[in-house]
Amino acid sequence: MKISVIGCGYLGAVHASAMAELGHDVIGIDVDANKIALLAEGRPPFFEPGLPEVLTSARDSGRLRFSTNIADAAGAQVHFVAVGTPQKPGSYSADLTYVDAAIEGLLPYLNDGDLVVGKSTVPVGTAARLSDLIVASGRGATLAWNPEFLREGFAVQDTISPDRLVYGVAPGAPGEHAVALLNEIYATALAADTPLVITDFATAELVKVAANAFLATKISFINAMAEIAEVTGADVTQLADAIGYDARIGRRFLGAGVGFGGGCLPKDIRAFTARAEELGRGESVAFLKEMDAINLRRRQRVVDLTVASLSRPVHQAKVAVLGLSFKPHSDDVRDSPALDVAVQLRGLGAEVVAIDPQAIENARARHPQLTYSDSLEETLRGADAIVHVTEWPEYRELDPVWAATLVRNRLVIDGRNSYDSAVWRAAGWEYKGMGKP
Incomplete structure (x- = not known):
């Protein structure tokens, strides 16, 4: 089918490719000429595993092109709207x-039988309002809402092989038409027995x-238990293991630590509250x-724990911060707990040296006052504390014996509870976790 994707940020670029x-x-289609130029060259303007390969393959096939002119959407049967909805x-x-x-930009280019598909995360009631606008235009087009459930770091996989599909459609013939077109678009996923929910x-x-509110609640719940564990001497990781064996609860998203961030969960739960x-x-x-x-x-808590555990005043200490992105396999620093911790420690006077495999430039653009390094050895050298805040494999698997040869003081703050405390302590480290004795 002929498809247009309006908005080529994270969601749109992945979906189009x-x-x-x-x-x-x-x-x-996107108004950002620099972004469109990069995508047209096969270079994503952000880091996402697997996207460069899919983008290049699709572009080389002749089936994918990019433009800054929304008029170029004319002639497409289905128009996906994938623009941002920031706070x-x-x-x-x-x-x-x-x-x-x-939507306003698309209206003049819609034809009878076209389908506009919303993928952006919006407050409930938005689709009905936009549907009325499209119907009132007299162009003969229909609206559907098809929410995305992408995980950063797995977005390509989640788009090609989603764990479920949801169509929100109008009643009657317009809805039936929308379902038929969406079924054709997602024929590959449906042939693989992907669950489909057709609703309003x-x-x-x-x-x-x-979905985002539930995940945020689950993460926050175990972090609340970590707060109780810290004043009682309990171990929140063992607690999570024990309750996670209950099939009604499950172990996923019960990892206590520095908390969630990124461009979705924080803003979405706040917007949900406001709506x-x-x-x-x-x-x-x-x-x-x-x-x-x-x-x-x-x-x-990570900041306070670091400051309280240092062997010297914070303004005389060097702190090595491992990670800047809000999660591994991403360069996204929006509302990143890791970057927030680094900035707070710097604000208290510490010499902060931060490292990340992908997110340094994005972090530097927001907080140039930090010192950044692309060398793990240089980041650790002379440090009074290591603060582990993003679970990149190279940081999660850090060798405590090797690290001990570089630092000035053997103190590790495990903001993700990723390290084996017994192994680190055996190597002579003072280990501090989140909700762990």
């Missing part, structure tokens, strides 16, 4: 400026934010505010 790789004829400055609400602009607009919008309050049901998700607060407290 994956759809072309699946055999569709795709044009990706409004000074508010928890989602900023729908880019979504509204994308509101449910499709809520699926995405509810619930607008609907007069703020009390229904009031607990999410406490989940957010717990998450932010864990960052402060």
